[in-house]
Amino acid sequence: MDTLKTQKAFRYKLEPNEAQTELLYRMAGCGRVVYNDSLDYLLNILAKKTGIKATDRKALYQHLNDLQPRERIALAKGLPSAYDLNKLLTQWKKKEDRTWLKEAYTDNLQQRNLDLMKGVDAWCKGIRGFPVFRTKRLAHHSTMRFVNFTKYCSVEHKHIKLPNKLGLVRYHNSRPIEGKPRNATVSLNACGEWHISIMCDVKIKLPKHVEGQQTGIDMGIAKNITCSTEICGDGGVFVGVHAYKAYKDKLAREQRKLSRKVKGSANWLKQKAKINRIHRRITHIRNDYLHKATTDISKNHAMVICEALKVNNMSASAKGTADEPGRMVKQKAGLNRSILDQGWGVIRQQLAYKMAWKGGIYGEVAPHYTSQQCSECGHTEKANRTSQSNFTCVACGHTDNADKNAARNILKRYLEPPTKSAA
Secondary structure, three states, X not given: OOEEEEEEEEEEEEOOOHHHHHHHHHHHHHHHHHHHHHHHHHHHHHHHHHOOOOOOHHHHHHHHHHOOHHHHHHHHOOOOOHHHHHHHHHHHOOOHHHHHHHHXXXXXXXXXXXXXXXXXXXXXXXXXXXXXXXXXOOHHHOEXXXXXXXXXXXXXXXXXXXXXXXXXXXXXXXXXXXXXXXXEEEEEOXXXXXEEEEEEEEEEEOOOOOOOOEEEEEEOOOOOEEEOOOOOOOOOEEOOOOHHHHHHHHHHHHHHHHHOOOOOOHHHHHHHHHHHHHHHHHHHHHHHHHHHHHHHHHHHXXXXXXXXXXXXXXXXXXXXXXXXXXXXXHHXXXXXXXXXXXXXXXXXXXXXXXXXXXXOEEEEEOOOOOOOEOOOOOOEOHHHEOOOOEEEOOOOOOEEEHHHHHHHHHHHHHHOOOOOOOO
């Protein structure tokens, strides 16, 4: 059987003692300071280029994010690279108010500059806005990366050895590590728990798929995933767990309790932690279901095609402005919560890497009119969709489940892409 060389991450919960926890917070804080100092340095350069006052950050960010990708690339020319910022880091360590940076793990600080420049590169390409300053109030801003794992780190039964005086940190060994570890990332979640993700080089045995195992996937709210085939799930359908909906009332009660407490007080922090644990529970339920569903799909198909839904646009607020208030705001807010509860982006992400692991093909197509187009004759009309679940073509009379019909259109659109004239 053929093998494929790839990378795979193994995530574990850390159980540091009090001293190690304090050191982890300090290391994460050092990384944030370096990231913010480097970002401030870049913003000062861009302020001079644009003629906007460096102190007027709101206007500067507004200008930077309003630029088109070509303009962003032109403006970014001449900015220091991550290597240049790392040279500045050596100088910053000599400053009186930054001497404590000398105690930090240098590779971790340099990785923060690399992360910053990756963010600038994504901004240049129009993928996201310009990087913003990091704060300790947001848990996902507290991360650190240990490169060259085999040199500085090691796994020893129930402990992981980490550098920078951390020593042996106890961890929850939920599964064995496969392959050769390359690097590790330690992160903090909203519940105050530390986790480590170890990236490894692994060799995966490629299964032999039966020819013709191809499926299109339609994603929705009533039915989370609908496959054009029927060899997985319940006839090719995965209804979903609607994790947020199940905990919506409990979450609302706990949030009302939070609103009655003094912000920042001990009781407020306890209640906030309780709410974070509910959110964690929702995330775990959703991810568990989606992993099982995407694994089932990837095991049984050689080709999986999804629709490239723009979830951010679909879940945008309808509130509007003071001059032009939106309509049906509450209804749209409820729809937005339902959309985000499905995890459509996670589904696509998981299918992409799982199909790669199994030597299959993953692709995406434009989602427009897949629910209104007949998969038999190709006729597209709004009247074809007679209800949420029923599809009847007004041209040829073909009847089908609406989601199944859409899934077949998605696969067909990938296998037989429309010509420019047809589009």
